Amino acid sequence: MTETVKPLLTQNSDMRRQGIFNWSIPAWAGTLPDGRHYNTCPSAGVCAPLCYARTGAYQFRNVKGRHQANLMMVLDDLPGWEKQMTAEVQHKRYRGRWIRVHDAGDFFSPEYTRAWMRVMRSAPDVRFYAYTKSVSLFREVVEPDPPENFRWVYSLGGREDHLIDLTVERHVDIFPDEESLEEAGYASRAQEGCLVSVLGPQKVGIAANNIVHLKKKQGPHRWSELQRQQDAKRRGPGKQFTSGRP
Numbered sequence: 001m002t003e004t005v006k007p008l009l010t011q012n013s014d015m016r017r018q019g020i021f022n023w024s025i026p027a028w029a030g031t032l033p034d035g036r037h038y039n040t041c042p043s044a045g046v047c048a049p050l051c052y053a054r055t056g057a058y059q060f061r062n063v064k065g066r067h068q069a070n071l072m073m074v075l076d077d078l079p080g081w082e083k084q085m086t087a088e089v090q091h092k093r094y095r096g097r098w099i100r101v102h103d104a105g106d107f108f109s110p111e112y113t114r115a116w117m118r119v120m121r122s123a124p125d126v127r128f129y130a131y132t133k134s135v136s137l138f139r140e141v142v143e144p145d146p147p148e149n150f151r152w153v154y155s156l157g158g159r160e161d162h163l164i165d166l167t168v169e170r171h172v173d174i175f176p177d178e179e180s181l182e183e184a185g186y187a188s189r190a191q192e193g194c195l196v197s198v199l200g201p202q203k204v205g206i207a208a209n210n211i212v213h214l215k216k217k218q219g220p221h222r223w224s225e226l227q228r229q230q231d232a233k234r235r236g237p238g239k240q241f242t243s244g245r246p
């Protein structure tokens with residue numbers, strides 16, 4: 001990486017405190033400055049209207065602009081993005097550090113996911129992690145042969161929740177508050193730090209963001225509960241998913 005190339009990875013204050021670097025694209029669906037429509041979270045479900053990354057600081061012009069520029073780079077020139085990201089993660093500043101893939105957005109296509117896997121393999125001294133709702137994509141593309149330095153966690157509130165075996169698979173759920181997640185026997189991300197989601201117990205809970213209108217929308221429910229309710233409505237009466245239920 002030359003000094004003139006702007007780093008692709010950033011750190012917000014929370015991440016900096018934890019020593020984690022971050023790559024981000026815009027959350028969910030939107031329109032790029034050139035008029036193209038995108039959906040970076042194809043498996044989003046009830047999470048979309050409750051998403052922290054679609055409000056607040058994420059919508060500041062400079063933040064949103066940067067995330068959109070990141071996405072355009074990926075969409076317009078995936079090999080070029082991969083080349084630049086590969087060079088960046090090999091820089092000594094990332095050695096022994098963690099990189100979170102997607103503060104917002106998700107793995108939205110097999111090609112993009114495979115590009116990330118090659119980037120990860122190119123930097124064995126760096127560790128990568130991600131939250132994802134792209135369960136079927138991970139089953140097909142990542143799970144058969146994951147990079148050794150990559151950890152991920154399935155996050156509930158998506159249209160593919162029913163594919164996750166909650167009894168054995170690592171997952172996170174969003175609860176109304178700290179008390180309710182503790183009551184349910186989940187480890188608290190707020191208390192243990194972001195990496196607990198991929199290194200700690202199999203069940204990790206996150207308390208709902210303090211943004212008032214989002215808290216109100218979520219009410220007293222977990223995202224997984226809201227998703228189950230939505231799935232049941234969509235399926236119609238009398239039909240059930242056969243796995244993944246707590």
Ligand code: SF4
Pocket residue numbers: 027028040041043044045047048051052053103104105106133
């Ligand atoms: S998948 Fe994540 S980033 Fe995308 S809409 Fe849902 S919560 Fe937001």
